[in-house]
Amino acid sequence: MIRIFLALFVLLSNIAFSQNKLNLIPYPQKVETLKGEFTIPATLLLSHDLPKEETEYFRKRVESSLPLRYAQKGEIAHITNSIISPASAKDEQKKEYYLIEISPKQIHIKSYTRQGYFLALQTLIQLFEDHKTDKKLPAIKIEDQPRFAWRGMHLDVCRHFFTVDEVKQYIDYLAMYKLNTFHWHLTDDQGWRIEIKKYPKLTQIGSKRKESMIGAYVDNTFDGKPYGPYFYTQEQIKDVIKYAQQRHITVVPEIEMPGHALAALSAYPELACTQGPFESATKWGVFDDVFCPKEETFRFLENVLDEVIQLFPSQYIHIGGDECPKTRWKECAHCQDLIKKNNLKDEHGLQSYFIQRIEKYVNTKGRKIIGWDEILEGGLAPNAAVMSWTGVNGGIEAAKAKHFAVMTPGSYCYFDHYQGDPQSEPNAFGGFTPLDKVYSYNPVPSELTADQAKYILGVQANLWTEYILDFKQVQYMIFPRLMALSEAGWGTSDPKNYKEFENRVISQFKVLDKMGVNYAKSIYNISGKVVPSNGGIAYELSTSQNSSGIRYTLDGTTPTINSKAYQSPVSIPNSLTIKSAYFEDGQLKSAVSTQEFIVSKTTGKxxxxxxxxxxxxxxxxxxxxxxxxxxxxxxxxxxxxxxxxxxxxxxxxxxxxxxxxxxxxxxxxxxxxxxxxxxxxxxxxxxxxxxxxxxxxxxxxxxxxxxxxxxxxxxxxxxxxxxxxxxxxxxxxxxxxxxxxxxxxxxxxxxxx
Incomplete structure (x- = not known):
């Protein structure tokens, strides 16, 4: 009888635990509850044999609220670690495997590598943050490793520039949520941001522009203010790479070619198909003047890549390849001769020729290229990887051809899109990519077989900065969506349990508050959805909080706590304006959402x-x-x-x-x-x-x-x-x-x- 009771107790404990998930992002692959709890001591003792660099990172993250020191002789350490022989690892992703066992007496970490140990520390930091009030951690066993090897975030520093310190903060955010790749977009039409010693004019001329477009694109207005020169010296880049390496993050540089080249052409116009002169773009968008595929251009790009490869130890070098208009190539006698000489079909074949030539050179340096999915045009270079952004088809095509692909479709992974009601959000590029949509993304397309799916390296989100003027807005655009990306890339996201994930996100906000991060609070705001209703339409309102706190009006006036309480979708029988807001304890807690309806005879049909x-x-x-x-x-x-x-x-x-x-x-x-x-x-x-x-x-x-x-x-x-x-x-x-x-x-x- 006692045994049956104990077994039932353990079963019920496990059920209770599964219903009350730990506030961890990304959520681990496997969590097992043990008996008891670990009481966080006044001073946490660390074992002397813990990997030093990673442990010092851990100390800096937690010691403001939790004193730590290394155990002295005779003292029993609270945190211990063992590195399993790397020879035991069965696959590449074992590098990021870790196991945490929390017993009432100590916390022990096992991993194959220091990278795995570092990821375990990120989990511990989140546990300590969540339990710093009650000072008790549940006794648990966490066994964890990511599903995908590439879990990345991109940052465009060309449209708007960010300092070394800001880039380091960005890398810190990636590390916090177990992302492992930082894609640094360093060159584009609007600015060249990396020092190349052989070509000083790239930064002397190409790192600045005479003015910048402001407001919405359709306004076509400019600020009239010179921008730049802004760029990173090679010493600064080495510093950033070292900083990222300490956080086990790979920095992948992007040098755009053959398109998005105006900043480079402003410095070296002889690399174009026409004589110029050129200047760094002041508008956003895509421009006809691109690199001309002549020997002089290839020598230039090879010399640039030599310096880039010397700086960046990453396996992949991103060479762009996207949005390359063929207008100049069609009009260029040299390009047309090159097409005939190499029996190329057309200008798309010339793009493939360009990319394949660059790839061969990069391969001679022991590296590989990755590019946006337009590098598929005219035939994919033999060893190239594809970053699929225009949708999922580029990744599917690459994987079926046994090429590696990183999935980053704009509809799920472009963080320059709106994440809340556009009327209450800062100006953004467009699109609508809320938190739940990012969370719902599965990087493996259903069209792929199991063998083809092995070529999906992982997932990445991109942050283009046409409309992002400062680092506070960078923070706003990536948080909290970075958390959803993190869990999708880790392989533990479950769209059916989105609300549970959303609660974990909200629990993380106190950490971001402590760090002074300007995150988006869009999930608190009212979300409106038009739904069919009796041959017409109704307006469904929701919020991450209790919907009973929603108040609304139908006459265009601002809602107050005394306005009508929302209970069910609001019928829209005729043209009107509905305003809504969320109240808690009598206080307005959200932005006021406004939606105008123009009802006609087609509405809701x-x-x-x-x-x-x-x-x-x-x-x-x-x-x-x-x-x-x-x-x-x-x-x-x-x-x-x-x-x-x-x-x-x-x-x-x-x-x-x-x-x-x-x-x-x-x-x-x-x-x-x-x-x-x-x-x-x-x-x-x-x-x-x-x-x-x-x-x-x-x-x-x-x-x-x-x-x-x-x-x-x-x-x-x-x-x-x-x-x-x-x-x-x-x-x-x-x-x-x-x-x-x-x-x-x-x-x-x-x-x-």
Whole structure:
């Protein structure tokens, strides 16, 4: 009987523990509860044989609230460690394996390497932070190692520059949440940020620009202030690399080629296809002037790479390869001769020639290249790895060809996107990537077999800084999304248990507060979602807190604690403005959220699309086009659908024959982001969804004159189905950013009156 009771007690203890997870991010692979608890002593004693560099890092992180010292002769250490023979490791990821056993008397760590020991210390730091009030750690056994070998964060220092100290802080954030790769984006059109001793003009000229674009891109306004010179000396770069190595983080440098080269061409115009002169870009976007694939250019790039490789010990060197317009190459006699001489198919083949030549050189130095997925154009270089950003297809194609890939699709991993309601967030690049979406990402595409999946190195998030002016905003954009990335990369994220993860995130906020980190509090704010309701729409409100604290108004006034309490989705029967906010203990705890609705006869009806939007700009799916919300031309977040190279063919089912005389929709013009107005539009009606009659057609000139805000008088109509065909602009013409690439078509609400 006693044995049965004890067994039942242990079982119930384990169940209770599983229901009350430790506040750890990323969550470990395996946690086992033991009997008892470890009482944190007034002074924590460390074993003398602990790896010194990592232990000193640990001391600095915790000693402000927890005194530590090394045990003296005769004293029993509270924290001990043993390094298992590396020969015992069965695979590469064992390097990051660790085991922690917390008993009532001591904490013992086992690992194969000092890197594993360091990761164990990060887990301990989080445990100590979470239990510094009650001073008791549960007796547990944690056995842990990551699923993916590459868990990275990228930082663009070209659009806006960040100091060495700020870069070190960024690296510290990665270390805290067990990321192991820092991708340093050092060159671009807007600035060259790395000292190359053989080419001093790169930093003398290329590290500055005459002014910078400010505000939303569509505003086309500039600050008129010279920017720079800003760059890192080679000594500073060595310092950063050493700092990262102490935290077991690999620094991967990126030197952009053949595109995004204006800053380099401003210093050395002879490397272009035309004579120039050039200057570092003051706008954001993509530009036609790129490196010309001539011998002089290759010598230059090889010399640059020599110095880069000497500085950076990383296995991979990132060579960019993305967004390279072919306009200049098409017009360049040398490029056309090169295409003929090497029997290349076209300019895309020339891009492949360029990348393969660079790869061969990098390989002679004992290194490998990695590039954005455009390096697949014309054929992938033999040993190259792919960083898949335009979606998951680049990674899938690479893995199927037995090339390694890092997954970083913009729809999940671009942290320059909005993470909350764009109306209450700082200006961002666009898109909508909230915390739960990052957390839901599985880096292994379902299209891959088990053998192909082995070529997925891991996952990375990217932070482009066009709209990020200072380091406080860097912090805001990466936190708390970095935590979701961390757990997705570790392999323990579970979207079904997102709310439990969100609670662990909130528990981490006190650590960020202590550090003075300016993290986003978007999860506290009201999140609104339009849902179908009885042939119309309703507005569903939620927050990470108790939804009973939500108050709202329907007359446009600011909500107070005395406003109507939210209980269920709010019906939107007609055009109105809803404002909402979260209150706790009578106090306003969130930003006030505002949403205007313009209700028409299509609002909330059934809609189908013949072609689906890009994953980056697909929030809400087809329903976004009939949800009663007009898109904000300054914010490409939740309210637009984006189609890359595709037409929009939308069919709306009114449910019954309906009278109307006007059809409206909006299409966006933002050429710097490769977004072009529609080329044409046609309106059809039908009663059987099979036989459609054309009732209106407009061309490019009419759309341009209306600046994309289309209002069409279609005469008196009575139909059950409406079909709207909106034609994509096609291939972007020369003289525009992204020339020779597919244009984006952005559309928001399709309404009828």
């Amino acid at each position: 059934k809609i189908t699309l013949e072609q689906q939007p890009s994953e980056n700009y697909s929030f809400g799916g087809p329903f976004t086009l009939i949800d009663g919300i007009i898109g904000n031309t300054r914010q490409l977040g939740k309210t637009w659908l984006g189609f890359n190279g595709k037409d929009v063919v939308a069919t709306i089912d009114f449910g019954q024959k309906t009278n109307f005389s006007e059809v409206y929709f909006n299409t966006l013009d933002n050429k710097g982001s490769w977004i072009h107005l529609a080329k044409s539009a046609k309106i059809f009606v039908s009663d059987d969804n099979k036989n459609f009659k054309l009732i209106k057609e407009i061309g490019k000139e009419e759309i341009q004159n209306a600046k994309g805000k289309i209002r069409l008088n279609v005469g008196t109509q009575n139909a059950k189905y409406l079909k709207v065909f909106i034609e994509n602009a096609g291939i972007i013409p020369a003289g525009n950013p992204g020339a020779d690439s597919k244009a984006w078509l952005f559309v928001d609400e399709i309404g009828v009156n």
